[in-house]
Amino acid sequence: MKIKKIETKKFKTNVYALYLTIPLTKENVTYNALIPTVLKRGCEKYNNQLEISKKLEEMYDATFGIGITKVGNNEVLKFYLESLNNNYLPNNEDFSKTSIEMLLNIVMKPYLVNGKFDDDYVEQEKENLKKVIESRKDNKDTYATNRLLEEMFKEEPYGLYKFGNIDEIDNITSEKLYEKYKELIKNSEKYLYIVGDVENLNIESYNIDEKEITISKEFPVKISEKENIVKEQMDVTQGKLVIGLNTPNNKQEVIALYNTILGKGANSKLFLNVREKEGLAYSAGSTYLKRNNAIIISTGIEVSKYNKAIEVIKNQLKDMEDGNITEKEMKDAKQFINAGLNLINESSENMIEYRFDKDLYNEEIDIEKYRKEIEEIKKEDIVKVAKQIKIDTIYFLGN
Numbered sequence: 001m002k003i004k005k006i007e008t009k010k011f012k013t014n015v016y017a018l019y020l021t022i023p024l025t026k027e028n029v030t031y032n033a034l035i036p037t038v039l040k041r042g043c044e045k046y047n048n049q050l051e052i053s054k055k056l057e058e059m060y061d062a063t064f065g066i067g068i069t070k071v072g073n074n075e076v077l078k079f080y081l082e083s084l085n086n087n088y089l090p091n092n093e094d095f096s097k098t099s100i101e102m103l104l105n106i107v108m109k110p111y112l113v114n115g116k117f118d119d120d121y122v123e124q125e126k127e128n129l130k131k132v133i134e135s136r137k138d139n140k141d142t143y144a145t146n147r148l149l150e151e152m153f154k155e156e157p158y159g160l161y162k163f164g165n166i167d168e169i170d171n172i173t174s175e176k177l178y179e180k181y182k183e184l185i186k187n188s189e190k191y192l193y194i195v196g197d198v199e200n201l202n203i204e205s206y207n208i209d210e211k212e213i214t215i216s217k218e219f220p221v222k223i224s225e226k227e228n229i230v231k232e233q234m235d236v237t238q239g240k241l242v243i244g245l246n247t248p249n250n251k252q253e254v255i256a257l258y259n260t261i262l263g264k265g266a267n268s269k270l271f272l273n274v275r276e277k278e279g280l281a282y283s284a285g286s287t288y289l290k291r292n293n294a295i296i297i298s299t300g301i302e303v304s305k306y307n308k309a310i311e312v313i314k315n316q317l318k319d320m321e322d323g324n325i326t327e328k329e330m331k332d333a334k335q336f337i338n339a340g341l342n343l344i345n346e347s348s349e350n351m352i353e354y355r356f357d358k359d360l361y362n363e364e365i366d367i368e369k370y371r372k373e374i375e376e377i378k379k380e381d382i383v384k385v386a387k388q389i390k391i392d393t394i395y396f397l398g399n
Helices: 029-039 049-058 095-108 119-134 140-152 166-171 174-187 252-263 269-277 303-322 327-346 348-360 367-375 379-386
Strands: 002-007 013-023 063-071 074-084 189-196 228-233 239-246 281-289 294-301 390-398
Touching: 002 348, 013 095, 013 174, 013 348, 029 063, 029 074, 029 119, 029 166, 029 174, 049 063, 063 095, 074 095, 095 189, 119 166, 119 174, 140 228, 140 239, 140 294, 140 390, 189 348, 239 303, 252 269, 252 281, 252 294, 252 303, 252 327, 252 367, 252 379, 269 281, 269 294, 269 303, 294 303, 303 379, 303 390, 327 348, 327 367
Parallel strands: 002 189, 228 390
Antiparallel strands: 013 074, 013 189, 063 074, 239 294, 239 390, 281 294
16 A cells, blocks of 8 residues: 655645555446445444444544546545544644544455445445436436446446446345455555645554555557447437547647647637537536546537537637637636646645546656646647547437
């Protein structure tokens, strides 16, 4: 387990986060969606949620949370505990030690009954997971984006839905789930982040004696031979048009600036032309998935304006290829990225996410160097990558 201490005196609370990263597979994705929810139900020291809640309450309402995300062809199971900085505690109490031990207890020493997970906990969390999957269509924006990714990356593990397959849930038993949990602990790449006023905290005593795991981060560069068009019928008040673009796997800082000019913020081409000028969309923007060599364009449109919206979006991509980029667009985009970089140190979560991304891919952690690289990008650099960026999949959700 790699332990990373991020020292800052900005916050009244310290955050302790344990991230487990493991390859995404069809066989394990549903199990791995279930495991964090069962772990938070109880551990060796605190057998149930009532005991966990009571302990958190004793720590002046400390909080515990879980999460799951996909990065490249891997998934990351996240466990967080946030508690008061020791400087704000009476009687020289030490919550750092208590918090780390509690976090590691919950994740590494689960509550077991006869050598397996508690049957009641597993059955209850199976029902909760079913509800999560059944409700995936409730948020149409998120659903449309997930469906685009499933279609665009159907040949890659990244295309799997992070909460798994509802048809597999009934076959999961507490015995099977515990076996999958042991595989997860054995085979995952682990990072423990400690953020806050922790200068005097000795972290070495918390390291887990285990074989160091490093998983593959390779993600193939996809070459689009033709546009894949997927339309899905649903009774919606607003159509969801989502377009996936393939990008090169290098020049990431240039692609980040390209994406910002294209679809980040109120000065972007998509916002100004698709939404404001043409009035085709209620919303229009883009996101760069750098670990997946992709840009995702998301718009909410009137169903009848589907063809026109695609035409105008393609015009923006062509503009980028042709070098129709103004000095103002370059300046605004660089300022937008700078503002985002300034936010990294404004929250513990941002610090952890930025650091984890860099640590996982063994990249240099230097915000100021990246800021300088962005500033030095020329229009010609943007045009060069624009010519390599192609539409892969067009997904439309409408009636």
